Amino acid sequence: MATITDVANLAGLSRSTVSRVMNNYPYVSEEKKRLVEEAMKKLNYYPNSSAQTLRSQKTDTIAVFIPMLTNPFFSYLLEGIDAVATENGFRLLVCQTRYDRKTERQFFNLVKSKQVDGIILTSIENDWSTVRDYMSYGPVVMCNEYDHESNTPNVRLDQVYGGYIGTRHLIDKGHKKIAFCQGSFRSFISKAREAGYRLAMKEAGLQIRDEYAFRIAADYHDGKEVLKKIAAMVERPTAIFTGSDQVAAGIVYEARHLGINVPEDLAVIGFDDQPIAEMTLPQLTTIRQPAHEIGERAMKLMLNLVLPEEDAPPMPEEPLKLEIIERSST
């Protein structure tokens, strides 16, 4: 029985070109298509993907771990990953971990059993010591989240800086009692943003108060709960760094509901610059994260690990940056 390599040899083309033609990928010239089709015909070769996979051990599929599909930040991140994947003839297996350690470990078996060529992590639930065991089976790229124990390639923004400029902005507006939200205890990006918050507070000689730290606030409904807690305080903060536009939108919504004025009674700063940041009233001041670009880079990084050098897209050199977008909530 003929193999894909036989087809490539007869057509005088590379294996990857043959694979692209067989899978009807874009950006293959008509001439190459004709050569491959002729060779396949002569060799009586019918492409069955599973048979191909067995021989090549390549699936042209990348698993993407996403904690929550309904958080728009991750939709835009996935959109960026998908744009580069499609352009290069790769497909995405989307694995929603729901912030669950066991679910995440089950998905890691995909690379172990060779069902995907690699894994892109956009969050991480298990300790690195648990995850490390899977690294020998295939490449792993991290984006958005990271772990200080890992040395996997990653797309990482300066989140300490994000926490710093957000808090600094509130201080510059005259606030002294500033609260802080974080998504989860384990998250390294949350820890980095808190470090930035603490740096700015210290620099300004302001007191960091334990009761102003909201430790688990990841979505719109959590934001509403945070506002309710603030409303019940005797000594309320006058400003809050949220770490998420979803949380900020929940705070702004519940504040209007309870008659607390934003920004007069409570200044609110979001994070991400999701579309909702300009839909709320007042519109959200926020820290823009280039979610689409982070996704694109993560997939490019992955392609540089799984494709031969000549087929992989070049990596952009300039680092991705966080920036403050000033609107009306602060």
Next chain:
Amino acid sequence: MATITDVANLAGLSRSTVSRVMNNYPYVSEEKKRLVEEAMKKLNYYPNSSAQTLRSQKTDTIAVFIPMLTNPFFSYLLEGIDAVATENGFRLLVCQTRYDRKTERQFFNLVKSKQVDGIILTSIENDWSTVRDYMSYGPVVMCNEYDHESNTPNVRLDQVYGGYIGTRHLIDKGHKKIAFCQGSFRSFISKAREAGYRLAMKEAGLQIRDEYAFRIAADYHDGKEVLKKIAAMVERPTAIFTGSDQVAAGIVYEARHLGINVPEDLAVIGFDDQPIAEMTLPQLTTIRQPAHEIGERAMKLMLNLVLPEEDAPPMPEEPLKLEIIERSST
């Protein structure tokens, strides 16, 4: 070399139970796990997914076609599909078609080359005559969108009713000049909603005007454009049925920007009841679509096609319904 069937026979269990144990799926008893692991050990069987696939022709993977990952309606739909898939040990290959016919055709090759067990369509770009050819290779389930020429199993809501109750609501509020938006020319759900709109308008003896029909309005930015066009009209409509909360949010935003009062100058009704429907000011009156439940049912329908009867989840009998949620934009 031992096969998965050999393992099943030695363990005295079904093939699908063995497959679930090997892939670490949830809801398998410890006793069954032990039996499978013993049999695998005795037969010196190592599960390689591609080898398994070749023998069984099953991948336990379902492709889901999504037109736009960043539209929250589809995120919630995908979330519902994912919930049922995960519970039953299936994985999702997410295929973003970007409303493009060629991209969609390329993805259809996945089922032809046996890379997935079946396909769930949440939208459809190609004519049924083109798509029909792929139906012989594996099951296809449709949800959200449909095609009147197809006879594939589908999860379908009464969209004529949706168009009717939305328009009726605006008429009951005293409006006579009512505009209508649709997502795309080809979409059967858009056509059905327009039929409902026309029915309500006719019933009330109101004039349907061509210049009040906005034919391509699918997202937030399209909504802004629609409002700009309305603002430029000499004889403006006083109400608009949008077919999408994203479009409605864009209209409400741009209206505030241009000093047009919602609902006094222009009543706006959304569709879907996405989270943004309560984040805008005024909050959106909308037609609630149970996106998560639509997704769950579509995946259950698929499992009834790809699994043996005893393993497939039961199908709920009561139909899913659209309902109006009244807020402040009308």
